[in-house]
Amino acid sequence: MSVGDLTHANATVDGRLAGTVSTSVVICAYTPSRWQAMCDAVDSVLTQRLPVDELLLVIDHDEDLFAAALERYRGSVMPKVLRSTGPRGLSGARNTGLRAAGSDVVAFLDDDARAEPGWSEAMVAHYTAEDVEGVGGYAMPDWPDARPSWLPAEFDWVVGCSYVGQPTTVAPVRNFIGANMSLRRDALVMVDGFDSSVGRIGSKPTGCEETELCIRISQRKPAARLLFDPDMRVWHTVSRDRTTFRYFVSRCYHEGRSKAMVSRLVGASDGLSSERAYVSRVLPRAAARGLASCTRAGLVRAAVVAVGVAVTSLGYLRGRVGSRSRGVVR
Known part of the structure; x- marks a missing residue:
């Protein structure tokens, strides 16, 4: 079923201020190993200072997890627990939530993220402007222990969090971080909706489905504004396996391959517009700062910057070569 087959439906909540947009929140879950994190994510939405109109919990092709979630929330008005009816993967699950959503705005929160109490309030405030088509926010890393000393803050996107190089005030952006948008x-x-050929499937460290989506919206509506608001904040849990250098290398490589896929779908000009500035301005400053520190930790971070750029570039080139061999490059 196409998400375009549905007509728009407005939801309302008693006591909502006149003119305030209605909001549906979609949380997608795929593994019982995140059960407590998923429950915390749900609770964080239900305790917002500005109540949301609808909360949809979409289970991505795991019948045991679906049954457990259905039992936990049986008799509750929210969340509504749904099976994903799309292809396995995050994009298919998000499209299931989109098809079921009945509000003006659809927000997406990861199953291992917790929204701060003012999250929905910060988000909804921007939609009073008719040209604002989307609002994304800040994702703070919730480390299992201390932050890895070798990881530059410029690479916090590797663990699905906000990073140095993003705006620090409300500003237009090309795309959002998928955990909070x-x-x-x-x-x-x-x-x-989301393109099911792009994005994460299970624990495979691919991504960029939100990048590709946001670019398509901007291409269809050039006057549209997509805003980043650092006050729309969530805590994003970083699992222990994602704090290793091995995961860092794997995530960078798959990010490169994902960017190659996005460039094929939307064109390299839009697909790499933000990355050019990031690589040419943000990362050189990070490397220089590490070298100038003359400390072991600083030198290691400078080396990690170089490794990250090299591995991501390798993944991108591999992705482009693979696309050429299939005759699908733009």
């Missing part, structure tokens, strides 16, 4: 439902329907 929202879009008008009409805009999502206009582009037929």
Whole structure:
């Protein structure tokens, strides 16, 4: 079923201020190993200072997890527990939530993220401007122990969090971090939702489905504004396995391959516009700062920057070569 097959429906909540947009929140879950994190994510949405209109918990092709979630929330108004009806993977699950959502705005929160109490309030405030089609926020890393001393803050995107190089005040951006983002439902329907050929499937460290989606919206509506608001904050849990250098290398490589896929789908000009500035300005400053520190930790971080750039570039080139061999490069 296409998300474009659905008509727009507005939801309302008693006591909502006149003119305030209605909001549906979609949380997608795929593994019982994140059970407690998933429950914490749900609770964080249900305790917002500005209540949301709808909370949809989409289970991605795991019947045991679906049964457990259905039992836990049986008799509750929210969340509504759904099976993913799309292809296995995050994009298919998000599209299931989108099809079921009935509000003006659809927000997406990861199953291992917890929204701060003012999250929905910060988000909704921007939608009073008609040209704002989406609002994304800041994702703070919740480390299992201390932050790895070797990991430059410029690479916190590796663990799904905000990173040095992003705006520090409200500003237009090309795309959002997938753990913490929202879009008008009409805009999502206009582009037929997420592309299921892009994005994470299970624990495989791929991504960029939100990047590709945001670019398609901007291409269809050039006047649209996608805003980043650092006050729209969530805590994003970083599992212990993602604090290793091995995961860092793997994630960088798959990010490169994902960027190659996005460039194929939307064109390299838009697909790499933010990355050019990041590589040419943000990362050289990070490496220089590490070298100038004359400390072991600083030198290690400078080396990690170089490794990250090299491995991501390798993944991108491999992805482009693979696309050429299939005759699908733009």
